[in-house]
Amino acid sequence: MLSKENLIQYFDELSYKRFKWKKRNRFYHRMLEKYFSFFIPKHSNVIEIGCGTGELLNHIKPSYAMGIDFSEKMINIAKQKYPQHTFLVNDAENITINKKFDYIIVSDLLTSLWDVQKAFADLRKICHRNTKIVISTYNNLWELILKFAEFLGQKSKQPLQNWLSISDINNLLHLEGFEIIKKDYKVLFPINIPIIGYIFNRILSNLPFINKLCLIQFVIARPIEASIDEYSVSILIPARNERGNIENAILRTPKFGKTIEYIFIEGNSQDNTWDEILRVKEKYKDLNIVAVKQSGKGKGNAVREGFDIATGDMLMILDADLTTPPDELPKFYKALAENKGEFINGCRLVYPMEKQAMRFFNLLGNLFFSAFLSFILGQRLKDTLCGTKVLFKKDYEIIKNNRAYFGDFDPFGDFDLLFGAAKLNLKIVEIIVRYKERQYGATQISRFKHGLILLKMSFFAAKKIKFI
Numbered sequence: 254m255l256s257k258e259n260l261i262q263y264f265d266e267l268s269y270k271r272f273k274w275k276k277r278n279r280f281y282h283r284m285l286e287k288y289f290s291f292f293i294p295k296h297s298n299v300i301e302i303g304c305g306t307g308e309l310l311n312h313i314k315p316s317y318a319m320g321i322d323f324s325e326k327m328i329n330i331a332k333q334k335y336p337q338h339t340f341l342v343n344d345a346e347n348i349t350i351n352k353k354f355d356y357i358i359v360s361d362l363l364t365s366l367w368d369v370q371k372a373f374a375d376l377r378k379i380c381h382r383n384t385k386i387v388i389s390t391y392n393n394l395w396e397l398i399l400k401f402a403e404f405l406g407q408k409s410k411q412p413l414q415n416w417l418s419i420s421d422i423n424n425l426l427h428l429e430g431f432e433i434i435k436k437d438y439k440v441l442f443p444i445n446i447p448i449i450g451y452i453f454n455r456i457l458s459n460l461p462f463i464n465k466l467c468l469i470q471f472v473i474a475r476p477i478e479a480s481i482d483e484y485s486v487s488i489l490i491p492a493r494n495e496r497g498n499i500e501n502a503i504l505r506t507p508k509f510g511k512t513i514e515y516i517f518i519e520g521n522s523q524d525n526t527w528d529e530i531l532r533v534k535e536k537y538k539d540l541n542i543v544a545v546k547q548s549g550k551g552k553g554n555a556v557r558e559g560f561d562i563a564t565g566d567m568l569m570i571l572d573a574d575l576t577t578p579p580d581e582l583p584k585f586y587k588a589l590a591e592n593k594g595e596f597i598n599g600c601r602l603v604y605p606m607e608k609q610a611m612r613f614f615n616l617l618g619n620l621f622f623s624a625f626l627s628f629i630l631g632q633r634l635k636d637t638l639c640g641t642k643v644l645f646k647k648d649y650e651i652i653k654n655n656r657a658y659f660g661d662f663d664p665f666g667d668f669d670l671l672f673g674a675a676k677l678n679l680k681i682v683e684i685i686v687r688y689k690e691r692q693y694g695a696t697q698i699s700r701f702k703h704g705l706i707l708l709k710m711s712f713f714a715a716k717k718i719k720f721i
Contacts, residue, residue: 257367259412260323260365260367260412261323261324263412264322264323264324264326264327264365265324265325265326265327267324267327267409271305271306271327271330272306275308277407278407278408278443280443280444280445280450281440281443281468282308282309284439284440284443284454284469285309285360285361285389285469286308286309286312286313287721288389288439288469288471288721289309289312289313289358289360289387289389290312290313290314291721292387292471292473292678293313293315293356293358293385293387294651294655294676294677295313295314295315296314296315296316297313297315297316297355297356298315298316298317298354298355298356299313299315299317299318299319299354299355299356299357299358300318300319300320300321300350300352300354300356300357300358300379301318301319301320301321301357301358301359301360302321302345302348302357302358302359302362302372302376303321303322303323303345303359303360303361303362303365304320304321304322304327304328304331304340304358305322305324305327305331306327306330306331306334307320307330307331307334307335307338307340308334309358309360310335310338310358311334311335311338313358315338315356317339318338318339319338319339319340319341319350319352319354320338320339320340320341321340321341321342321343321345321348321350322340322342322343323342323343323344323345324342325342328340328341328342345362345366345372345375346366346367346368346371346372346375347375348375348376348378348379350378350379351378352379353379353380353381353384354379354380354381354384355381355383355384355385356384356385356386356387357376357379357380357384357385357386357387358387359372359386359387359388359389360387360388360389361389361390361391362390363388363390363415363417363422364390364391364411364414364415364416364417365411365414365415366415369415369417369425370425370428370429373425373426373428373429373431374429376429376431377429377430377476380476382476382478382480382592383475383595384475384476385434385473385474385475385678386431386472386473386474386475387471387472387473387678388422388471388472388473388474389469389470389471389472390417390422390469390470390472391416391468391469391470392438392465392466392467392468392469392470393416393417393418394465394466395468396414396416419436419470419472422470422472423472426472426474430476430477430478431474431475431476431477432474432475432477432680433472433473433474434473434474434475434632434678434679434680435472435473435630435631435632435675435678436470436471436472436473436631437464437470437471437631438458438464438465438466438467438469438470438471439454439458439467439468439469439471440454440458440467440468440469441453441454441457441458441463441464441466441467441468442454442458443468455720455721456720459719459720461628473678475595475680477592478592479591479592480590480591480592481591482590483510483511483590484510484511484565484566484567484586484589484590484645485510485511485512485513485514485564485565485566485567486509486510486511486512486513486514486565486566486567486568486569486586487513487514487516487560487563487564487565487567487568487569487646488506488513488514488515488516488569488571488582489516489518489555489556489559489560489563489568489569489570489571490502490515490516490517490518490571490572490573491518491520491547491552491555491556491559491570491572491573491666492517492518492519492520492522492526492530492573493519493520493521493522493526493573494522494523494524494526495522495524495526495573495574496522496524496525496526496528496529498573498574498575499517499526499529499530499533499573500529500533500536501575501579502515502571502573502575502579503515503533503537503540503542505575505578505579505580506571506579506580506582507579507580507582507583509582509583509586510565510567510586510590511566512541512565513540513541513565514541514543514563514564514565515540515541515542515543516543516545516559516562516563517530517534517542517543517544517545518545518546518547518555518556518558518559519544519545519546519547520546520547520550520551520552520555521546521547521550527544527546530544531544543562545558545559545562547559550664551664551665551666552640552664552665552666553663553664553665553666553669554664554666555666556570556666556669556670557653557666557669560646560649560653563646565646566645566646566647567586567589567590567643567644567645567646568643568644568645568646568649569582569585569586569641569642569643570640570641570642570643570666571640571641572640572641575689576601576688576689577599577601577639577640577641577686577688577689578686578687578689581599581641581684581686581687582641584684584686585597585599585641585643585684586643588643588682588684589643589644589645593682594679594680594681594682595644595645595648595674595679595680595681596642596643596644596648596670596671596674596679596680596681596682597642597643597644597681597682597683597684598634598636598637598639598641598642598671598681598682598683598684599636599639599640599641599642599683599684599686600635600636600639600683600684600685600686601636601639601686601687601688602620602623602635602636622637622638622707622711623635623636623637623638625711626671626711626714628719629675629711629714629715629718629719630671630672630675630681630714630718631675631719632675632680632681634671634681634683635683636683637667637668637671638667638707639667639686640667641684641686642667642670642671644670644674644679648674648677648679649670651677652670652673652674652676652677653673655673655676655677656669656673658676658717659672659673659676659713659714659717662710662713663710664706665706665707668707668710668711668714672714672717672718675718676718
Protein backbone atom coordinates (compact mmCIF):
# COMPACT_ATOMS: atom_id res chain seq x y z
CA MET A 254 0.00 0.00 0.00
CA LEU A 255 1.32 3.43 -0.97
CA SER A 256 2.16 5.67 2.00
CA LYS A 257 4.04 8.87 2.66
CA GLU A 258 6.95 6.80 3.98
CA ASN A 259 7.08 5.07 0.59
CA LEU A 260 7.35 8.48 -1.06
CA ILE A 261 10.28 9.51 1.14
CA GLN A 262 12.01 6.23 0.40
CA TYR A 263 11.44 6.68 -3.33
CA PHE A 264 13.01 10.15 -3.38
CA ASP A 265 15.92 9.03 -1.21
CA GLU A 266 16.65 6.33 -3.78
CA LEU A 267 16.12 8.77 -6.66
CA SER A 268 18.83 11.06 -5.26
CA TYR A 269 21.50 8.70 -6.59
CA LYS A 270 19.97 8.70 -10.08
CA ARG A 271 18.86 12.33 -10.16
CA PHE A 272 21.78 13.58 -12.22
CA LYS A 273 21.22 10.91 -14.84
CA TRP A 274 17.61 12.02 -15.26
CA LYS A 275 18.56 15.71 -15.15
CA LYS A 276 21.09 15.14 -17.91
CA ARG A 277 18.63 13.14 -20.01
CA ASN A 278 15.99 15.88 -19.66
CA ARG A 279 18.35 18.84 -19.48
CA PHE A 280 16.38 20.87 -22.05
CA TYR A 281 13.27 20.73 -19.86
CA HIS A 282 15.21 21.72 -16.74
CA ARG A 283 16.95 24.58 -18.58
CA MET A 284 13.55 25.89 -19.62
CA LEU A 285 12.32 25.73 -16.01
CA GLU A 286 15.37 27.65 -14.84
CA LYS A 287 14.82 30.26 -17.53
CA TYR A 288 11.19 30.91 -16.60
CA PHE A 289 11.73 30.95 -12.84
CA SER A 290 14.62 33.41 -13.36
CA PHE A 291 12.20 35.63 -15.27
CA PHE A 292 9.43 35.43 -12.67
CA ILE A 293 11.71 36.02 -9.67
CA PRO A 294 13.93 39.14 -9.59
CA LYS A 295 17.61 38.59 -8.84
CA HIS A 296 18.73 39.11 -5.25
CA SER A 297 15.33 38.21 -3.79
CA ASN A 298 14.73 36.40 -0.52
CA VAL A 299 13.63 32.93 -1.73
CA ILE A 300 12.67 29.50 -0.42
CA GLU A 301 12.06 26.42 -2.57
CA ILE A 302 9.68 23.78 -1.23
CA GLY A 303 10.77 20.36 -2.45
CA CYS A 304 14.13 21.68 -3.61
CA GLY A 305 15.70 18.29 -4.40
CA THR A 306 19.42 18.80 -4.96
CA GLY A 307 19.15 22.59 -5.30
CA GLU A 308 19.99 23.35 -8.94
CA LEU A 309 16.92 25.47 -9.66
CA LEU A 310 17.21 27.46 -6.45
CA ASN A 311 20.84 28.28 -7.14
CA HIS A 312 20.18 29.28 -10.75
CA ILE A 313 17.88 32.21 -9.92
CA LYS A 314 20.69 33.99 -8.01
CA PRO A 315 18.84 34.95 -4.79
CA SER A 316 20.30 37.20 -2.12
CA TYR A 317 19.23 34.64 0.47
CA ALA A 318 18.09 31.15 -0.42
CA MET A 319 16.67 28.31 1.61
CA GLY A 320 15.66 24.93 0.23
CA ILE A 321 13.64 22.30 2.06
CA ASP A 322 12.88 18.71 1.13
CA PHE A 323 11.68 15.67 3.04
CA SER A 324 14.47 13.55 1.50
CA GLU A 325 17.53 13.74 3.73
CA LYS A 326 19.74 12.30 1.01
CA MET A 327 18.64 14.98 -1.46
CA ILE A 328 19.35 17.69 1.11
CA ASN A 329 22.83 16.30 1.85
CA ILE A 330 23.71 16.48 -1.86
CA ALA A 331 22.37 20.06 -2.07
CA LYS A 332 24.46 21.12 0.94
CA GLN A 333 27.61 19.76 -0.67
CA LYS A 334 26.92 21.38 -4.06
CA TYR A 335 25.76 24.79 -2.83
CA PRO A 336 27.20 25.52 0.62
CA GLN A 337 26.38 29.23 0.18
CA HIS A 338 22.67 28.44 0.57
CA THR A 339 20.68 26.97 3.46
CA PHE A 340 19.16 23.50 3.03
CA LEU A 341 17.00 21.78 5.63
CA VAL A 342 15.13 18.52 5.93
CA ASN A 343 11.52 19.63 6.29
CA ASP A 344 8.13 18.43 5.15
CA ALA A 345 6.08 20.63 2.80
CA GLU A 346 2.96 19.53 4.68
CA ASN A 347 4.41 20.31 8.10
CA ILE A 348 6.71 23.32 7.72
CA THR A 349 8.55 24.20 10.95
CA ILE A 350 10.51 27.24 9.71
CA ASN A 351 10.14 30.56 11.52
CA LYS A 352 11.07 32.92 8.69
CA LYS A 353 9.19 34.91 6.02
CA PHE A 354 10.18 34.96 2.35
CA ASP A 355 9.54 37.26 -0.62
CA TYR A 356 9.23 34.37 -3.07
CA ILE A 357 8.27 30.73 -2.59
CA ILE A 358 9.10 28.24 -5.35
CA VAL A 359 6.90 25.16 -5.72
CA SER A 360 8.28 23.43 -8.82
CA ASP A 361 7.16 19.99 -10.04
CA LEU A 362 6.02 19.21 -6.50
CA LEU A 363 2.22 19.16 -6.59
CA THR A 364 2.17 15.86 -8.47
CA SER A 365 4.06 14.20 -5.60
CA LEU A 366 2.38 15.70 -2.53
CA TRP A 367 0.30 13.51 -0.25
CA ASP A 368 -2.05 16.37 0.69
CA VAL A 369 -1.84 19.43 -1.59
CA GLN A 370 -4.30 21.52 0.44
CA LYS A 371 -2.35 20.92 3.65
CA ALA A 372 0.85 21.99 1.89
CA PHE A 373 -0.82 25.23 0.73
CA ALA A 374 -2.08 25.83 4.26
CA ASP A 375 1.44 25.47 5.64
CA LEU A 376 2.81 28.03 3.18
CA ARG A 377 1.12 30.75 5.22
CA LYS A 378 3.69 30.16 7.97
CA ILE A 379 6.44 31.54 5.70
CA CYS A 380 4.43 34.30 3.93
CA HIS A 381 4.31 37.99 4.62
CA ARG A 382 1.75 40.33 3.05
CA ASN A 383 3.67 40.71 -0.24
CA THR A 384 4.99 37.17 -0.68
CA LYS A 385 4.63 35.66 -4.15
CA ILE A 386 4.25 31.90 -4.65
CA VAL A 387 5.52 30.66 -8.02
CA ILE A 388 4.17 27.21 -8.89
CA SER A 389 5.02 25.02 -11.87
CA THR A 390 3.34 21.72 -12.56
CA TYR A 391 2.55 19.43 -15.45
CA ASN A 392 -0.49 20.05 -17.62
CA ASN A 393 -2.87 17.13 -17.09
CA LEU A 394 -3.39 16.93 -20.87
CA TRP A 395 0.12 15.44 -21.00
CA GLU A 396 -0.63 12.58 -18.61
CA LEU A 397 -0.61 9.79 -21.21
CA ILE A 398 2.44 11.22 -23.00
CA LEU A 399 4.44 11.39 -19.78
CA LYS A 400 3.35 7.90 -18.75
CA PHE A 401 4.56 6.66 -22.12
CA ALA A 402 7.88 8.49 -21.60
CA GLU A 403 8.25 6.64 -18.28
CA PHE A 404 7.52 3.36 -20.06
CA LEU A 405 10.25 4.10 -22.62
CA GLY A 406 12.73 5.00 -19.88
CA GLN A 407 12.94 8.66 -20.92
CA LYS A 408 11.53 9.90 -17.63
CA SER A 409 11.83 8.64 -14.08
CA LYS A 410 8.84 6.63 -12.89
CA GLN A 411 6.72 8.30 -10.22
CA PRO A 412 4.99 6.37 -7.40
CA LEU A 413 2.27 9.00 -7.02
CA GLN A 414 0.87 11.44 -9.56
CA ASN A 415 -1.65 14.13 -8.70
CA TRP A 416 -2.97 15.63 -11.92
CA LEU A 417 -4.24 19.11 -11.11
CA SER A 418 -5.73 21.60 -13.56
CA ILE A 419 -5.32 25.34 -13.08
CA SER A 420 -8.90 25.34 -11.81
CA ASP A 421 -8.04 22.70 -9.18
CA ILE A 422 -5.00 24.68 -8.05
CA ASN A 423 -7.02 27.89 -7.89
CA ASN A 424 -9.68 26.19 -5.76
CA LEU A 425 -7.16 24.79 -3.28
CA LEU A 426 -5.31 28.10 -3.03
CA HIS A 427 -8.58 29.95 -2.45
CA LEU A 428 -9.54 27.55 0.35
CA GLU A 429 -6.30 28.41 2.17
CA GLY A 430 -6.47 32.17 1.73
CA PHE A 431 -4.51 32.76 -1.47
CA GLU A 432 -5.43 34.24 -4.83
CA ILE A 433 -3.91 33.76 -8.27
CA ILE A 434 -2.28 36.86 -9.76
CA LYS A 435 -1.51 35.34 -13.13
CA LYS A 436 -1.20 32.02 -14.87
CA ASP A 437 0.89 31.03 -17.86
CA TYR A 438 1.61 28.03 -20.04
CA LYS A 439 5.06 27.21 -21.41
CA VAL A 440 6.95 24.54 -23.39
CA LEU A 441 4.93 23.12 -26.25
CA PHE A 442 7.77 21.00 -27.63
CA PRO A 443 10.05 19.68 -24.82
CA ILE A 444 12.82 18.50 -27.15
CA ASN A 445 15.73 20.68 -28.21
CA ILE A 446 15.51 20.80 -32.00
CA PRO A 447 16.76 24.07 -33.55
CA ILE A 448 14.20 26.22 -35.39
CA ILE A 449 11.34 23.81 -34.60
CA GLY A 450 11.85 24.30 -30.87
CA TYR A 451 12.01 28.07 -31.34
CA ILE A 452 8.78 28.20 -33.34
CA PHE A 453 6.88 25.96 -30.92
CA ASN A 454 8.29 27.24 -27.60
CA ARG A 455 8.82 30.94 -28.29
CA ILE A 456 5.91 31.68 -30.62
CA LEU A 457 3.14 29.08 -30.79
CA SER A 458 3.20 28.30 -27.06
CA ASN A 459 2.27 31.91 -26.28
CA LEU A 460 -0.71 32.17 -28.60
CA PRO A 461 -4.27 31.99 -27.20
CA PHE A 462 -5.87 28.54 -27.20
CA ILE A 463 -2.67 26.85 -28.43
CA ASN A 464 -0.96 27.70 -25.13
CA LYS A 465 -3.44 25.49 -23.24
CA LEU A 466 -1.64 22.51 -24.85
CA CYS A 467 1.73 23.35 -23.26
CA LEU A 468 3.51 20.93 -20.95
CA ILE A 469 4.12 23.30 -18.03
CA GLN A 470 1.47 25.27 -16.15
CA PHE A 471 2.73 28.25 -14.16
CA VAL A 472 0.69 29.87 -11.42
CA ILE A 473 1.75 32.96 -9.46
CA ALA A 474 -0.26 33.56 -6.30
CA ARG A 475 -0.23 35.75 -3.20
CA PRO A 476 -1.79 35.60 0.27
CA ILE A 477 -5.03 37.53 0.76
CA GLU A 478 -4.40 39.70 3.81
CA ALA A 479 -6.34 42.81 4.73
CA SER A 480 -4.53 45.74 6.28
CA ILE A 481 -5.71 48.53 8.57
CA ASP A 482 -2.46 50.54 8.42
CA GLU A 483 -2.49 54.19 7.41
CA TYR A 484 0.03 55.45 4.87
CA SER A 485 1.48 58.76 3.83
CA VAL A 486 0.74 59.71 0.22
CA SER A 487 2.63 61.58 -2.50
CA ILE A 488 0.41 62.82 -5.35
CA LEU A 489 2.44 63.57 -8.46
CA ILE A 490 0.87 66.08 -10.86
CA PRO A 491 2.81 66.45 -14.14
CA ALA A 492 1.75 69.78 -15.67
CA ARG A 493 2.46 71.34 -19.04
CA ASN A 494 0.24 74.20 -20.22
CA GLU A 495 -2.27 73.47 -17.43
CA ARG A 496 -2.39 76.86 -15.65
CA GLY A 497 -6.18 76.80 -15.29
CA ASN A 498 -6.20 73.42 -13.49
CA ILE A 499 -3.46 73.85 -10.87
CA GLU A 500 -5.50 75.30 -8.00
CA ASN A 501 -8.40 72.93 -8.64
CA ALA A 502 -6.04 69.97 -8.33
CA ILE A 503 -5.51 71.06 -4.72
CA LEU A 504 -9.06 72.18 -3.92
CA ARG A 505 -10.76 69.07 -5.34
CA THR A 506 -8.51 66.50 -3.65
CA PRO A 507 -10.14 65.15 -0.46
CA LYS A 508 -8.12 64.54 2.67
CA PHE A 509 -7.15 60.90 3.14
CA GLY A 510 -4.22 58.86 4.40
CA LYS A 511 -1.78 59.85 7.11
CA THR A 512 -0.41 62.87 5.21
CA ILE A 513 -0.54 64.16 1.63
CA GLU A 514 2.41 65.56 -0.31
CA TYR A 515 1.53 67.35 -3.60
CA ILE A 516 4.35 67.31 -6.18
CA PHE A 517 3.89 69.54 -9.22
CA ILE A 518 6.35 68.74 -12.02
CA GLU A 519 6.24 71.52 -14.59
CA GLY A 520 7.35 70.74 -18.15
CA ASN A 521 8.32 73.85 -20.15
CA SER A 522 4.84 75.38 -20.34
CA GLN A 523 3.96 78.42 -22.45
CA ASP A 524 0.93 79.60 -20.46
CA ASN A 525 2.55 80.61 -17.13
CA THR A 526 1.80 77.24 -15.51
CA TRP A 527 5.02 77.52 -13.46
CA ASP A 528 4.02 80.92 -12.07
CA GLU A 529 0.61 79.52 -11.15
CA ILE A 530 2.19 76.59 -9.33
CA LEU A 531 4.33 79.00 -7.30
CA ARG A 532 1.27 81.15 -6.53
CA VAL A 533 -0.73 78.15 -5.31
CA LYS A 534 2.22 76.92 -3.24
CA GLU A 535 2.45 80.31 -1.55
CA LYS A 536 -1.32 80.58 -1.04
CA TYR A 537 -1.68 77.15 0.62
CA LYS A 538 1.31 77.23 2.93
CA ASP A 539 -0.38 74.87 5.35
CA LEU A 540 -0.21 72.10 2.71
CA ASN A 541 2.89 70.18 1.73
CA ILE A 542 3.30 71.37 -1.86
CA VAL A 543 6.52 70.71 -3.77
CA ALA A 544 7.19 72.59 -7.02
CA VAL A 545 9.83 71.30 -9.45
CA LYS A 546 10.75 71.98 -13.08
CA GLN A 547 11.54 68.76 -14.91
CA SER A 548 15.00 68.47 -16.43
CA GLY A 549 13.88 66.53 -19.50
CA LYS A 550 10.82 66.25 -21.71
CA GLY A 551 7.64 64.22 -21.67
CA LYS A 552 5.39 62.79 -19.00
CA GLY A 553 7.57 59.71 -18.56
CA ASN A 554 10.52 61.84 -17.52
CA ALA A 555 8.27 63.89 -15.23
CA VAL A 556 6.93 60.77 -13.52
CA ARG A 557 10.39 59.33 -12.92
CA GLU A 558 11.80 62.59 -11.57
CA GLY A 559 8.75 63.18 -9.40
CA PHE A 560 8.72 59.70 -7.91
CA ASP A 561 12.44 59.97 -7.15
CA ILE A 562 11.85 62.93 -4.82
CA ALA A 563 8.53 61.70 -3.36
CA THR A 564 8.61 60.98 0.37
CA GLY A 565 5.22 59.24 0.80
CA ASP A 566 4.68 55.54 1.43
CA MET A 567 2.21 55.52 -1.46
CA LEU A 568 2.75 57.11 -4.88
CA MET A 569 -0.10 58.46 -7.03
CA ILE A 570 -0.20 60.03 -10.48
CA LEU A 571 -2.90 62.63 -11.10
CA ASP A 572 -3.01 64.07 -14.61
CA ALA A 573 -3.20 67.86 -14.42
CA ASP A 574 -6.06 68.00 -16.96
CA LEU A 575 -8.27 66.60 -14.14
CA THR A 576 -10.28 64.47 -16.60
CA THR A 577 -9.88 61.75 -13.98
CA PRO A 578 -11.42 63.58 -11.02
CA PRO A 579 -9.19 64.14 -7.94
CA ASP A 580 -12.31 63.32 -5.87
CA GLU A 581 -11.79 59.65 -6.84
CA LEU A 582 -8.31 59.32 -5.31
CA PRO A 583 -9.52 57.97 -1.92
CA LYS A 584 -10.83 54.88 -3.77
CA PHE A 585 -7.34 54.21 -5.09
CA TYR A 586 -5.85 54.72 -1.64
CA LYS A 587 -8.35 52.36 -0.03
CA ALA A 588 -7.75 49.58 -2.58
CA LEU A 589 -3.98 49.69 -2.10
CA ALA A 590 -4.04 50.23 1.67
CA GLU A 591 -6.40 47.28 2.19
CA ASN A 592 -4.27 45.04 -0.07
CA LYS A 593 -7.03 44.54 -2.63
CA GLY A 594 -4.25 44.99 -5.16
CA GLU A 595 -0.60 46.04 -5.35
CA PHE A 596 -0.81 48.26 -8.43
CA ILE A 597 -4.03 50.25 -8.80
CA ASN A 598 -4.96 51.45 -12.28
CA GLY A 599 -7.77 53.80 -13.26
CA CYS A 600 -10.47 52.66 -15.68
CA ARG A 601 -12.47 55.26 -17.65
CA LEU A 602 -14.30 52.90 -20.03
CA VAL A 603 -17.29 51.75 -17.95
CA TYR A 604 -19.34 54.78 -16.91
CA PRO A 605 -20.77 57.07 -19.62
CA MET A 606 -18.31 59.82 -20.55
CA GLU A 607 -18.97 63.48 -20.96
CA LYS A 608 -19.34 64.46 -24.62
CA GLN A 609 -15.79 65.62 -25.36
CA ALA A 610 -13.97 63.56 -22.73
CA MET A 611 -12.50 61.03 -25.19
CA ARG A 612 -12.52 61.24 -28.96
CA PHE A 613 -13.77 58.23 -30.96
CA PHE A 614 -10.39 57.14 -32.32
CA ASN A 615 -8.83 57.54 -28.88
CA LEU A 616 -11.52 55.21 -27.53
CA LEU A 617 -10.79 52.62 -30.23
CA GLY A 618 -7.08 52.87 -29.43
CA ASN A 619 -7.77 52.36 -25.74
CA LEU A 620 -9.85 49.25 -26.42
CA PHE A 621 -7.16 47.76 -28.67
CA PHE A 622 -4.28 48.41 -26.29
CA SER A 623 -6.29 47.11 -23.34
CA ALA A 624 -6.93 43.78 -25.07
CA PHE A 625 -3.38 43.47 -26.38
CA LEU A 626 -1.72 44.36 -23.09
CA SER A 627 -4.02 42.10 -21.07
CA PHE A 628 -2.74 39.26 -23.25
CA ILE A 629 0.89 40.35 -22.80
CA LEU A 630 0.77 41.04 -19.05
CA GLY A 631 -1.29 37.99 -18.09
CA GLN A 632 -3.73 40.13 -16.08
CA ARG A 633 -6.99 41.55 -17.39
CA LEU A 634 -6.97 45.32 -17.90
CA LYS A 635 -9.76 47.37 -19.42
CA ASP A 636 -8.03 50.75 -19.62
CA THR A 637 -4.23 50.63 -19.83
CA LEU A 638 -3.91 54.28 -20.89
CA CYS A 639 -5.59 55.92 -17.91
CA GLY A 640 -3.02 58.25 -16.38
CA THR A 641 -4.04 57.63 -12.76
CA LYS A 642 -1.85 54.89 -11.34
CA VAL A 643 -1.04 54.12 -7.69
CA LEU A 644 1.56 51.89 -6.04
CA PHE A 645 3.76 51.71 -2.96
CA LYS A 646 7.07 53.54 -3.04
CA LYS A 647 8.91 50.36 -2.02
CA ASP A 648 7.51 48.54 -5.07
CA TYR A 649 8.38 51.45 -7.32
CA GLU A 650 11.97 51.28 -6.13
CA ILE A 651 12.16 47.62 -7.18
CA ILE A 652 10.63 48.48 -10.57
CA LYS A 653 13.18 51.27 -10.92
CA ASN A 654 16.10 49.00 -10.02
CA ASN A 655 14.92 46.44 -12.60
CA ARG A 656 14.28 49.04 -15.31
CA ALA A 657 17.39 47.94 -17.21
CA TYR A 658 15.42 44.86 -18.31
CA PHE A 659 13.18 47.07 -20.46
CA GLY A 660 15.37 50.16 -20.80
CA ASP A 661 14.28 53.80 -20.88
CA PHE A 662 11.73 53.28 -23.65
CA ASP A 663 8.52 54.97 -22.48
CA PRO A 664 7.95 58.71 -23.08
CA PHE A 665 4.54 58.56 -21.35
CA GLY A 666 5.41 56.81 -18.07
CA ASP A 667 2.27 54.63 -18.02
CA PHE A 668 3.70 51.56 -19.75
CA ASP A 669 6.99 51.76 -17.90
CA LEU A 670 5.06 51.28 -14.65
CA LEU A 671 2.62 48.68 -16.01
CA PHE A 672 5.36 46.54 -17.54
CA GLY A 673 7.48 46.86 -14.42
CA ALA A 674 4.54 45.88 -12.20
CA ALA A 675 3.78 42.85 -14.38
CA LYS A 676 7.43 41.77 -14.36
CA LEU A 677 7.37 42.07 -10.56
CA ASN A 678 4.14 40.01 -10.42
CA LEU A 679 2.21 42.74 -8.64
CA LYS A 680 -1.53 42.19 -8.45
CA ILE A 681 -3.07 44.80 -10.77
CA VAL A 682 -6.56 46.03 -9.88
CA GLU A 683 -8.64 48.65 -11.69
CA ILE A 684 -10.75 51.37 -10.08
CA ILE A 685 -13.67 52.52 -12.23
CA VAL A 686 -13.84 56.31 -12.50
CA ARG A 687 -16.01 58.82 -14.36
CA TYR A 688 -14.02 60.43 -17.14
CA LYS A 689 -14.68 64.17 -17.32
CA GLU A 690 -14.37 66.65 -20.16
CA ARG A 691 -11.28 68.87 -19.98
CA GLN A 692 -12.19 72.31 -18.60
CA TYR A 693 -8.99 74.14 -19.51
CA GLY A 694 -6.52 73.89 -22.38
CA ALA A 695 -6.26 71.26 -25.10
CA THR A 696 -5.17 67.63 -25.17
CA GLN A 697 -1.45 67.09 -25.68
CA ILE A 698 -1.91 63.64 -27.22
CA SER A 699 -1.48 63.13 -30.96
CA ARG A 700 -3.68 60.16 -31.86
CA PHE A 701 -1.61 58.79 -34.72
CA LYS A 702 1.91 59.81 -33.76
CA HIS A 703 1.57 58.69 -30.16
CA GLY A 704 -0.52 55.68 -31.21
CA LEU A 705 2.39 54.40 -33.31
CA ILE A 706 4.75 54.89 -30.35
CA LEU A 707 2.36 52.95 -28.09
CA LEU A 708 2.09 50.17 -30.67
CA LYS A 709 5.87 49.93 -30.91
CA MET A 710 6.14 49.76 -27.10
CA SER A 711 3.47 47.06 -26.95
CA PHE A 712 5.31 44.79 -29.35
CA PHE A 713 8.53 45.50 -27.48
CA ALA A 714 6.82 44.40 -24.24
CA ALA A 715 5.44 41.28 -25.92
CA LYS A 716 8.98 40.25 -26.76
CA LYS A 717 10.31 41.02 -23.27
CA ILE A 718 7.41 39.63 -21.22
CA LYS A 719 5.38 37.11 -23.21
CA PHE A 720 7.54 35.63 -25.97
CA ILE A 721 10.60 34.91 -23.84
